[in-house]
Amino acid sequence: MYSHAFHKQFDQPFDTGERRFAQAYLLYASAGVFHLEEAQRSWLLAPHRAALIAPGHGVRVWTSGPATSASVLFASGLGPAPGNCTVFPVTPLLREMVHHAARWDSEAAAQDPDAAVFFPALAQVARQAAASPEPLWFPRCATPELQRAVSYTLAHHAEALAFADVAAASGAAPRTLNRRFAEEMGIGWVQFLQRVRVVRAAEQLAAGRETVACIAYANGFASASRFAQAFREVTGKSPAEYRRSSARAGAQRV
Incomplete structure (x- = not known):
């Protein structure tokens, strides 16, 4: 071939x-x-x-x-x-x-x-x-309880979510679900939720023209500063830096 x-x-x-x-x-x-x-x-x-x-x-x-x-x-x-x-x-x-x-x-x-x-x-x-991979990923899961929890989190990531509500949607006790996240995904639910919010926000930063503050609030962050901190923890860049790098790449495309 x-x-x-x-x-x-x-x-x-x-x-x-x-x-x-x-x-x-x-x-x-x-x-x-x-x-x-x-x-x-x-x-x-x-x-x-x-x-x-x-x-x-x-x-x-x-x-x-x-x-x-x-x-x-x-x-x-x-x-x-x-x-x-x-x-x-x-x-x-x-x-x-x-x-x-x-x-x-x-x-x-x-x-x-x-x-x-x-x-x-x-x-x-x-x-x-x-050799320089992008960190904009989140883990997938195997058991039905965790799949339901992840689906619920993805669908409601921009809301003021409570872990008890996620556990109820999954059909598992909070303690059991917490253990599922640790065993199957290697991170806790709070970390997973933050990563999901950052990934969704990165999509909007790259594809749209909304302000950083608007994107932060639209994805469940309490403030633009908290969003910037979380975004840097996951990507190593500020939201503005990520948007500029995407814009520069687009401007240079043949």
């Missing part, structure tokens, strides 16, 4: 369901916001973020609105992601190379010897970028 590229524009929300690729797969969110799920984690792919996915690893990709992807499937031997699935910011060099690769669909790549030279270099640049 040859390395090749394929770019797609989605005018409406879509959901792939779980898919597996026989080749290492680079998914680049060039516009819009993608959501990527695997067995253990769920990621946000804001504009100018990418995922490098190992061959045979099951993933689900979906959007809640229009989006554009630029993707590459690498020939065997060019190397998978550092892990089964890694999400990371797209460097300027990687962005330019991914867009350059668009000239080689599967048919063109098989006929052009330049593609055989270009794609190994692109794979190396992608692996280097993936």
Whole structure:
């Protein structure tokens, strides 16, 4: 199988369901916001973020609105992601190379010897970028009680949630549910709720023009300062820095 590229524009929300690729797969969110799920984690792919996915690893990709992807499937031997699935910011060099690769669909790549030279270099640049992963993910769960708790938290994350209400929705006693979070997700419910709020806020920072304060309140934070603190704890950046980095990436896109 040859390395090749394929770019797609989605005018409406879509959901792939779980898919597996026989080749290492680079998914680049060039516009819009993608959501990527695997067995253990769920990621946000804001504009100018990418995922490098190992061959045979099951993933689900979906959007809640229009989006554009630029993707590459690498020939065997060019190397998978550092892990089964890694999400990371797209460097300027990687962005330019991914867009350059668009000239080689599967048919063109098989006929052009330049593609055989270009794609190994692109794979190396992608692996280097993936060495600095993006922390905008949250864990997924296995048991039914925790799944119900997580679903309830996701649906009501912007509200003044009480853990007792989440436990009631899950059908488990608060002590049991607290243990489920620690055992299955490695974090407590309060930490999970904060991460969910940060991930949802990051999507709005990248895709919209609302003020940081509006986004903070819309996602359940009591103040812009508390939001900024939580956002930095998860991402290592302030909300303004994250928005600027997304805007710069967009302005530089070919």
